[in-house]
Amino acid sequence: MTAPAEQSAPAPSGGTVLEMRGITKTFPGVTALSDVNLTVRAGEIHAVCGENGAGKSTLVKVLSGVHPHGSYEGEILFGGEPCAFKDIRASEQRGIVIIHQELALVPYLSLAENIFLGNEHAHRGVISWGETMRRADALLKRVGLPDKPQTRIADIGVGKQQLVEIAKALSKEVKLLILDEPTAALNDEDSRKLLELIQELRGQGIACIVISHKLNEIRQIADSVTILRDGRTIETLTVREQPDDEPEISEDRIIRGMVGRDLDQRFPPRTPYTGENAGQVAMAVSGWTVRHPIDHQRKVVDDVSLEVRRGEILGIAGLMGAGRTELAMSLFGRSYGVYEGGTVSVGGRDVLTRTVPEAIAHGIAYVTEDRKTYGLNLIDDINRNISLASLSGLARRGVVDEHEERRVAERYRKSMNIKAPTVHEQVQRLSGGNQQKVVLSKWIHAEPDVLILDEPTRGIDVGAKYEIYTVIDKLAADGKAVVFISSELPELLGMCDRIYTMSAGRLTGEVTREDATQELLMRHMTESLDTSTTTKSATTPAGGTSDKS
Amino acid sequence: MTTTPTDTSAHSEGGAQPPAGSGPGSGSGGASAGTLLLDAVRNNMRQYGMLVALALIVVLFQIWTDGSLLLPNNVSNIVQQNSYILILAMGMMIVIIAGHIDLSVGSLAAFVGAAAAVMMVKHDMPWVAALVVSLLIGAAAGAWQGFWIAYVGIPSFIVTLAGMLLFRGGTQILLEGQSIAPFPRGFQEIAQGFIPEMGPYTQYHNPTLLIGLVVIAFVLVQEWRDRRRQLAYELEVLPFNLWVLKCTAIVAAVVAFTLTLASYHGVPVVLLIMCGLLIGLGFVMRNAVVGRHVYALGGNKAAAKLSGVKDKRVTFLVFVNMGLLAALAGCVYAARLNAGTPQAGINFELEAIAAAFIGGASMSGGVGTVLGAVIGGLVLGVLNNGMSLVGIGTDYQQVIKGLVLLAAVGFDVWNKRRVGS
Helix, strand or coil, rough: CCCCEECCCCCCCCCEEEEEEEEEEEEEEEEEEEEEEEEEECCCCEEEEEECCCCCHHHHHHHHCCCCCCEEEEEEEECEEEEECHHHHHHHHCCEEEEECCCCCCCCCEEHHHCCCCCCCECCEEEEEHHEEEEHHHHHHHCCCCCCCCCCCCHHHHHHHHHHHHHHHHCCCCCEEEECCCCCCCCHHHHHHHHHHHHHHHHHHCCEEECCCCCHHHHHHCCCCEEECCCCEEEEEECCCCCCCCCCCCCCHHHHHHHHHHHHCCCCCCCCCCCCCCEEEEEEEEEEECCCCCCCCEEEEEEEEEEECCCCCCEEEECCCCCCCHHHHHHCCCCEEEEEEEEEEECCCCECCCCCHHHHCEEEEECCHHHHHHCCCCCCCCCHHHHHHCCHHHHHCCCCCCCHHHHHHHHHHHHCCCCCCCCCEEEECCCCHHHHHHHHCCHHHHHHHHEEECCCCCCCCHHHHHHHHHHHHHHHHCCEEEEEECCCHHHHHHCEEEEEEEECCCEEEECCCCCCCHHHHHHHEEEEHHHHHHHHCCCCCCCCCCCCC | CCCCCCHHHHHCCCCCCCCCCCCCCCCCCCCCCHHHHHHHHHHHHHHHHHHHHHHHHHHHHHHCCCCCCCCCCHHHHHHHHHHHHHHHHHHHHHHCCCCCCCHHHHHHHHHHHHHHHHHHCCCCCCCHHHHHHHHHHHHHHHHHHHHHHHCCCCCCHHHHHHHHHHHHHHHHHHHHHCCCCCCCCCHHHHHHHHHCCCCCCCCCCCCHHHHHHHHHHHHHHHHHHHHHHHHHHHCEEEEEEEHHHHHHHHHHHHHHHHHHHHHCCCCCHHHHHHHHHHHHHHHHHHHHHHHHHHHHHHHHHHHHHHCCCHHHHHHHHHHHHHHHHHHHHHHHHHHHHHCEECCCCHHHHHHHHEEEEEEECCCCCCCCCCCHHHHHHHHHHHHHHHHHHCHHHHHHHHHHHHHHHHHHHHHHHHHHHHHCC
């Protein structure tokens, strides 16, 4: 499907700085990368694109030594020499520095201390502050930060912190800078500054790999883009020959590469719910608005209104940071952020879901996207993890009926096909798919009317995915309302009756099963980023989206 | 601690299967008795290990002291000597399971002992009333600390460190720096007394024999009913001959212990109190909803909250319980000394914490049993007593106890890593 003319053109200036060949990385049960190739030319900005879970982060972790040499197959050539990094330190010594989405700064240390953390200017173990401050000041100027090196990290905003990370990278004599979703948490103004800085660094001969979902930004700054899908390299496209050229490819072209997969997954057939209250609205949310727990200025969920019916599977699509999880968690007992406004009604009656017990009492269940942190007590067994959310139902006068509890767990072990010898197996010894089945069992046993499933198939393999789809279908066939949050579009298309798209905390579209295509959804999920950029940049001169048609 | 997910290849996905629906399948169950037993041992390695260690220590000192360790009067002595630490250790275990720590229990025990002394000696209050008020003071102190920890969110280490100073100071203020004594006979009996003798003269203490029989009957009936119900629910059980072996072992242990006590003064009052606590708290932690919530909170607080556990209330209750137990321990200690003294309870918190960790608690919370705390406490107690009997000085006793704590937890860490990799 790729026009050969668009394949990576030979480098006009300089040779290759980085070559990753045939990288294959597997985790127990999952192949994250399969024969991936990536070539970065000297002094270029190279974007890496792909859906969530396509393998972008794993790829840079392999490159930076987070996954050490030997834990993957394939070879890495940096500056023409083979690399075998055993940790991050080794890759940094060669000039490869990665800046993660979650910044790695110590909030209560100064900018200078953070910049030279682990790399202090010292004589016989005693830090020479004069030298430290002088060099920090120079680095801060280079990245365009006016703040004093003595300022604490906690006292500056996220945008500036991102710049401090870059200053830190520069202090390590960086040759190849890797940025993972650098603008995800930034506002338009900060994003613009950061992108300008990246372009400036290119001028200084520093090559840069940018992982980003924001296609408009990629078009704006990148020289070439490599697209990953399902852990494979799909194609490498040239965006522009010279830094100042207009981009040669459209966002649609990139989207096509990101989603244009063969439908290799199959979905179980749907059994429609035929109960007498079929089609009745099970849960309706109106005007739901939530602010960020720390940064109260930011609305993470902004005026969201939606409804889900009995027997319906409702999808919510969105890219990382769109506010899907935040919406779900704030609905579920205000477990995220600061509640600002909005109402919830279940079965036609307005209800309060201020605490998790209240939400559960009103028949809402939330299956988390992060089962290890928020879903399971890993050191406890299957039995007790399944019963936790419905213990009072298994108890008489505050005393748990252990036999009944075990019988219930045993029933789910069989019906959900949880692969473990007994229900007394510790949950941390199970594979991801089986852990997910335990979490699902827990919430199914709580007998909710509305089940919110957040990335229920994340990090589990194809066979287990099918089993989970079957469970979800059965829930809908039994008249439950299912809200299905997922980053995998084919999954939403294959499973859902209706799909909402979210972006920047807002609902940006509603698509029925018949109309839905990956391209349409992706457009709703990314397009709104542009519109929000353009509406704002109308007031700021020289907004980054000059190519907007 | 180290969580290495999906570390055993044994139960991985089993390959991507073709769509097989959620068919019941065989469930790959049918684990043999051997694996069942192995699993039980592996999952409670520290507790089983400590039970074995306790037995070894007992045998060692029994030989070393030419049999004086297990003489009836010394067994009573060990029970009474360690009673207050064991009571504290049970509460401490629950606190640690919940993911907290309590440094104030020694001071609180001293404070409550002092308050009891003042009430009984200076104000001539009847001892039963003084005991009840003392326990209420303890509960109130626990509620005070629980409030700051659970509802305000100050780390328990800080709150109870403050409490340690606070209650120690309070003790000195109450007692004006002096010991107060003596107590009414009834109060002393809490720590020093035995169940009164009844019935015709036999070689043994009759009520003790009776209690022993009741315990045996109770245990057997309970085991039998458990087994019946598990079979009725088609759950896996130990094979019959192993089950008989288990029951025989329990009965033998109870008989030996009963006869030993019965050939001296009988069952110490404080032993009854401790058994009551062990059974009661053990039941709550294992079977009550609130106990389960404590484990869930300690294991993964975020997940517990998202499962509807009222984290603040549970944490609060854990500290109220600890306060109550600290008060009881304080009363027992004062009764044993027959005086309220400013020096009471020093280092008790450390002994209780050590007992809990030897008995299987984890620094990160979420694991441990009340029985484990008792076993851990007994390891320390028997070591103390045995070393004193053979004439090892308190200086070396400290060194050895320190090494035992380190070895117990070190073994556990090593064992976990070995299983994990």
